[in-house]
Every structure is written in C-alpha cells, then in structure tokens.
Amino acid sequence: MTSIITLSIELEFGWGMHDQAEYGHLSSDRSAETETLHRLLDLADRLNLRITFNIVGHLFHDSCSGSHPGPHPESWWTEDPGTHIDTDPLFYAPDLIREILSREADHEIATHTYSHLLVDEATSEELDDELATVNNLHADAGLPAPTSIVMPRHQQPNYSILADRGIETIRRPMEGYGSSNSDWASTFWWLLIRDHPASTLKRQDGILETTATPHPSLTAASLPTGQSRPHPLFSIIPRQIRQALHRQYLIDTVDKAAMKNRHVHLWTHVYNMANDGQWEPISDGLEYLAKRRDEGEILIKRMDELSVPESRGDCLDTHQ
Ligand SMILES: [Zn+2]
Numbered sequence: 001m002t003s004i005i006t007l008s009i010e011l012e013f014g015w016g017m018h019d020q021a022e023y024g025h026l027s028s029d030r031s032a033e034t035e036t037l038h039r040l041l042d043l044a045d046r047l048n049l050r051i052t053f054n055i056v057g058h059l060f061h062d063s064c065s066g067s068h069p070g071p072h073p074e075s076w077w078t079e080d081p082g083t084h085i086d087t088d089p090l091f092y093a094p095d096l097i098r099e100i101l102s103r104e105a106d107h108e109i110a111t112h113t114y115s116h117l118l119v120d121e122a123t124s125e126e127l128d129d130e131l132a133t134v135n136n137l138h139a140d141a142g143l144p145a146p147t148s149i150v151m152p153r154h155q156q157p158n159y160s161i162l163a164d165r166g167i168e169t170i171r172r173p174m175e176g177y178g179s180s181n182s183d184w185a186s187t188f189w190w191l192l193i194r195d196h197p198a199s200t201l202k203r204q205d206g207i208l209e210t211t212a213t214p215h216p217s218l219t220a221a222s223l224p225t226g227q228s229r230p231h232p233l234f235s236i237i238p239r240q241i242r243q244a245l246h247r248q249y250l251i252d253t254v255d256k257a258a259m260k261n262r263h264v265h266l267w268t269h270v271y272n273m274a275n276d277g278q279w280e281p282i283s284d285g286l287e288y289l290a291k292r293r294d295e296g297e298i299l300i301k302r303m304d305e306l307s308v309p310e311s312r313g314d315c316l317d318t319h320q
C-alpha cells in the first residue's frame, strides 16, 4: 500500500506579513490562534495524526531587543517589537512550541526560516544565517535541527545552502495548478468545486521536493481566512453550503489518494483555520482521514518521513 497523506501547517503569526505590516487577519492577542492550535492538537492526539509544523524560528524566543545581529539590513527588523510574549504574543510563541512537543502525537518541528525570510529579495548570506540561527534555537530547545522546510510564500531558495544546513525535504507549489480561467466568476466557481490533484515526490539537487497546491488546501478560500472575511461574492452562498463543499473536497481528496495509490500533501497556516467556519469541515475531514488510515487504506507521513518511491510497485500515481 502506498497511499500517503502528509499534513503540514505553518506557525508564523505576526511574522507572516511583517514585511507589509499587515496583521488584520490575526487576533491581536493571538487568542483565536492559540485556541485553534490547542483544538487541533487535541484532535491530533485523539486520532493519532502526526503533523509537520513549519515554524518561524523567532517564535522560539520569549523576548528580544528588536534587532538581531547578522547580514540583514536593519530595516528588516522594523516590525520586530523588541518586547516580550506578554506584550506581543504575535511575535513570540515558545508556549505553543512547548505545547506541540508535550503532546502524545509525534509531530515534526520543521522550519519556516527564522524571520519569514523572503529569499527572492534576500542574499545567500541572509538565508544561511537564518538557517544557522534556527539550528541553534532548536538545539537550545533540546530539539534536533530541522530537516524539513517550507519557504515563505513558496519562494525558491538555493538548495546547496539548505543541504549544507541539514535540510533534506522542502514543500514546493505544484506548477500549472489553479483556475485556468482569468475571469473572476470562473475562478470563483472553480474555488468552490476544485479537485485536489496528486502531489509528487522528486529529488532535486540533493533535496526531496514534495508538492502541494500553491494556496492552502486544508482550509477553503470560500470561508473566512482567520479573522478576515472571504471575498464578498462568496456570501451569496450560505455558509453551511460552503462548509459542506469543503468537507466533501477533503473527503474526496482522501478517497482518491486511497483509491489511486496517491501521495497528497495538504497544508495551511494555524491562523487560517482560527474560526468556526473553517474548523468544522477540517475536523470532519481529519476524522475521515483517520478512519481510512485505521482501515489500512492510507498512511499518514510527516515531511521527514517521505522518500522518493523506489520500486515500480511502489510508484505513486502522479497524474493530476
Ligand atoms: Zn526579535
């Protein structure tokens, strides 16, 4: 049996959009996101779901001075509050990392760089410095250095820098995936009825690439994104219908993975699911995934457990 589902979820909070000083998608005291993570971890323990959490390294700190030595331009730290978790919990979250580690389900602590680095604009020295800092933070927390990474905004890094710092696996966006229609009405309809294609596993320059949809797949664009409302057009469809469509999308994704020996990589951010609109279909979808796993139809693998299928018999269907 080679049907595999991977679940990966980013923890970034204030760092996710600090380059644009945008925080409206988050609860100001991080309470909605904290509650949602606890809810997810409870469900993961109950269902024995092993999740890869891609964590911005700065969240390991409980305080900082607001500036960090290294090759970054000083302007990069403009939004770093230089305070403490009690004042700015969107920028410091060691409590949540401890919470993940304390749970029964064996989750993976992977990285999302140190400061949500945008490699398209950054130098090689900045990327290398961030990975070195993350490795030190993991060591200080008694953790092994991360071997999996998701780059902020799925930008393309230099793989030799990743490999030199111990990274073995990266999540990349699928090429050519999305609505083929340019007009909004068609895209709107596509977002409601989209179908999840197979993910692929491929070794590239010494790094294992696992592909996922460019936009979050565990959460739905038709429902609120964290504290932000969806596009107003979606409100013409009752919320229960949008939730039912997303629930069915997740169930169909699991069924197709099981039936066609597929690998599927589902992902989102913690903040995305921090509202009841998203949570209800996601929790139902994860219950269904655990049921199919318990029936022996599917394996759940973390990013660090993935490998390129070796024998023909193990070959995963990569047709989209
Ligand atoms: Zn700082």
Ligand SMILES: [Zn+2]
Binding pocket: 010, 012, 016, 112, 116, 151, 152, 153
């Ligand atoms: Zn991010």
